[in-house]
Amino acid sequence: MPADIAFAMLGVMTIGGALVAVGAGNLYRAVLGLMLCLVGMAGLFLLQRADFLAVAQVLIYVGGVAVLIVFAVILTEREGEPLAAAVNPRMVPAALILGAGLTAVLVSVLWRSTPAESPVADVTARTLAEALLNRYLVPFEAVSLLLLAALVGALLIAKEKES
């Protein structure tokens, strides 16, 4: 099945990207691995027929956040030094603990849920917009207020340090 092949390829891409992001010795390679992982996730969303989510994922994370991280890497780089990532010696125990926790959560979710009887309808921009601007209007606005506060706060902190 084409969908299965696509799923396998995207899965390899996502996991491989994540591994590079965590394990690469070169900081810039790690950022590129993160981008690969994010694009792979967008592909997985697309495979689940969540077009809007996939496009928003690439637009915000690859086009925005990743570029921001790249800028941070460039601006903090020291002249002449290689872009070395800090490799945590306790990476393996951390990965084991986190992996065990995540597996526990996923297994418990799988345990409790029942398989859907009919295929889920496509999540289009229209259904998302209707949900966000009708039923979940208050939480939506609260989140945007929170983000605005974070933005203003970040500006304030950056400005204070400058003087």
Added chain:
Amino acid sequence: MGETLFLDLKDFALAVAAALLPGGLLASVSALISAGAVLVVAPVTMMFLTWVERKGVGRFQDRYGPNRVGPFGVLQPIADGIKMILKEDIIPDGSDRLLHNIMPVLAAAPVFLLFLVLPFGRGMVAADLNVGVLFFLCISSMQSPMIISAGLGARSKYSVLGSMRAVVQVLSYEIPMVIVIVAVVMTAGSMSTSEIVAAQVRDGWFVLTPWGAFGFIVFLIAATAEANRSPFDMSEAESELVAGFHTEYSGFKFALFQMAEFLSAFASAGLAATLFLGGWQGPGFLPSWAWFGAKALGVYFVLVWFRATLPRFRIDQLLALAWKFLFPLSLLVVVAAAAWYFMPLLPALVTNLVLLVGGYGLLSSWILSEFIRMNAPRAVPDAR
């Protein structure tokens, strides 16, 4: 010159495939044919575009342009392609070899995806996504990480400066572009490119409304900047930065960056034609795909005209233009589009003209005074 020439060709190919393959694969084959058509048409278009560009700029500068290879120099792109392949591939010492080698490919590959959502004619869109316009923006936003990686991988000052400029510019101009597109999406009631064309079949071309005319201009300026084209070609300002982010690239890798640049400019021209100029629709004496091609090439010709006519901006002027002029103007376009949608014709016209012409007057006088202030001789700071 049939209206359904390309659709008939696809149906024929599908019929052949249906005879040879099991039925379950037919949907995949259909998608592959559409994608394959895009993959074949795009590079050929790019070769033709380089010819149009060189010939056009040549004529603007009172030269002939390429005229040696083939009649009117039309075979020049093929000669250029052969030359590019035969050139030595230089990998500078101290560069990041992996980045240096994969970035040209990664920069050129997403550009093909841009053509998937453009409706080339009636019923001729390779992937009619319900978030088509957003998909286009998302793919074009993927180019900035590629450009910056290409520049960074070379570990050359010119490349790094060029790529940082390119990314700052793309991020700044993306905002007015997206806001203007919001006006179109609001009016058409859909983000699907084919629905937007359908809305213009119903209501008339958007460029013929006051908000659409201003929106088209904002979109065109932002698209020129997004494609790193003159007068906004800061990232490769040859008088300052040699060739910007692709300074260290030679041979076919350089050609790939050129291809990405030409194709994304052409795709932006196609999107402008789709969003504002009614897409593929036009009088019936030409088939719909010919109308789309003519409109997209017309917009592209305006971009060539820009390049031949306008001197390059400075980076601070460029950012000021995006944030102090295009961004407020694009917000006014959204308000005007809403007024046009909800009001009867006469009050809508009055509101639109007051908002847009008044706003344009205020903003342009502000930006001009800013430009003059920026160019004023600066007081020398105290040497302490």
